[in-house]
Amino acid sequence: MSSTRPSSEPLVTLDGSRGEGGGQILRTALTLSLLTGRPFRVSKIRANRDKPGLRPQHKAAVDAAAMLGRAEVLGCEVGSRDLVFRPGRVEPRDLTIDIGTAGATGMVLQTLHLPLAMRSETARRLTLIGGTFNPKAPPFPFLDRTWRAHLANLGLPVALAMPAAGFYPRGGGRLEAWIEPASPKPWVRTTRGDLTRVRGVAGSANLPDHVAERMRDRALARLADAGLNVDVDIETAAWPSIGQGAAISLAAEHAGTPPATFVGVGERGKPAERVADEAVDELLGFLGVPDAAVDHHSADQILLPLALAEGRSIYTVSAVTEHLRTNALTIRAFLDRPIEVEEPLAEDQPGRVVVG
Template identity: 30%
Template sequence: MADEDLVKRMQHLGMSPRSRNVRATLSTELLEIDGRTLEGGGQLLRLSLTLSALISRPVHISNIRGKRKPKPGLKAQHLACVQWLARACNTTVVGAEKGSTDLVFTPGKVNGNSPVYTKSITKAVWDSKVEIGTAGSTGLLLQAILPFILFSPPRSETGEAETVRLAVSGGTNVSGAPSYDYIANVLLPTLTSIGFPPVSASLEKRGWSSGRESIGSFTLLIPPRPPGALAAFKLCRQPNETSPQSPSMITAKLIAPPDLHQDFTDAVISFVAWRFGEKHTLFHRNLTIDCEASDSTAHLYLLITSTVTPPPSQPDVASYFLAADHLPERKIPPARQSKYVIDAVTRCVNELCALWTSGARADEHLRDQLVVFQALAEGRSEVFGGDGREISLHARTAEWVAKQMLGVRCQEDGIEGIGFGANCFDP
């Protein structure tokens, strides 16, 4: 893409090249990315494509998912990301087929709003949809698509950013991936804490990768963020903090056959009081338990979250959300399910308590999902992962991609972002 096209694209997104040397900071040359680097999985692909689409830089990704032996290459979920982002910026794509281990992604010229947005009959709302076609993870898919929407929303005829209603279908509860429940109760509230307007989520149907595979669906309503760059954010300890503040709320969610609900409830009440203190009870209204009936004995999932809300004396300190969850990789025989649920509650409560006592502001899964927002924010953003808890390979991979694509400086305690969307101009 020519530099002039890149400048026009940035202007449409609210980025003024007049006070930034765009040609010097964001190259339009083809960037080579080796998909075997570090974690060597799908995250590297998703983040590379998201940033490529946002800054209009062509990218060649070789050895896609090269460390996912014996089946590397694009799966349905990755292909859905490629196709949606390609349509979003009129991309020329080579290698977009199932099983492909080599992809060239060259963003094209977009006049006006992206083709992935369709004007709704609802005022100031645009519709978009993405369908995986299998029970592939919708939580992983959102890692590619949600940042693009948040930083490249559709605009009205007068240039004002407007809301996107995103319809998503695929797997909502998939082994080894963020669940719909994690997205709705951890990721989206965290995005609000770091400066985005609240994104609402509405589940229509669950989709499972375990047992009999099924395809689910949900909708996100994504309001536009304020003009300009996302301000740098800090999810880290406060000065002179000697111990973490007690959670203002602990929430336990179970999806399982109804005969397991009471066992789950009893276990949560007991273990939460043991690890977090006897004042965390249903009576004190700082513990909530939600049990949902699943449609199969093979479908079982639990998520336990803690919300820490700063006191009124710290209005500038953001709330933070910690979580631990569990989804069995294989079906549990009915006779063993009760003990299995109790053991899973024990593990999740222990893991959540360890996170909280370490002073962490994000679990390891959330931490790697926040890297893209750190890289695109203006200034130095910090996310503390807890005492004695090393940064995960996924997070290191995300930082590596951001450095290759954007030239950001990543250090152990923070990332200096580029300020994408800064210096808004008056159209």
């Protein structure tokens, strides 16, 4: 990656409808293209979604990656189903990106994080404006409690803040990240310690107080019925926002492993109790696989930094998802790196991922 001119290497070709068929393929491809200098073409972008093609958050991620890597890009318009990306040299800088909609700031953060961390000599600040609570992308509480803790274990320190929450349809949320220069380390964890406590936040923006209180009360009642013999504490919060919205996050804290955070996101017409149920159901599902070191949301997200780390990594997961399988396929298209994804042998047993 010594040249500032776009790469003339053969294109890595990706089928955007394969496997999970969402924005993750594009996110991983952009990250790896910037780090390896390999250009790519992805067709049938998000073919498995209700609104196929690039959405505003994907366009924002491509535009930011192109600016960071002085790339030539074809097909970067909202709705485009075919994209070609030819990177030049990565030139890290502080960035402020306004998605312009309620599109997922978490998706843009995860696209740019590793290129900023691995190619910078000083800490970089990334400011993202858009949605911070999205049902199909990592919401802020998950990023702050779980993703960030996993990154710390891998030697990739990141600090996050959410000065304002952003919900569909108005967006306007603000996610700020401070990314330290670092390279990932391998990680081995095939079990987890005892459950020590559950911490939660039930929050709302520009809604009556009872919305957050009902989410909290429903979650507390469900967890009590499940017979958890640990401290459970769920706070309520009123988030600043230009729009209205509600969400609840529940973090299961186990000795020796990062917390596993599950988030229910409200939407118009969805009762507060149902929002809480979504987070509780995911939490109880995770607790039902006692030997899983990593929750199913984190499983595919830590795979990319571990594939870039020198050395062998092994971790157990509460479920093997299409996101995990698809991310492994996308990474293999760019890197000559063995990745094995082993399916669980029974419902209450974990799957296993071996890298290297």
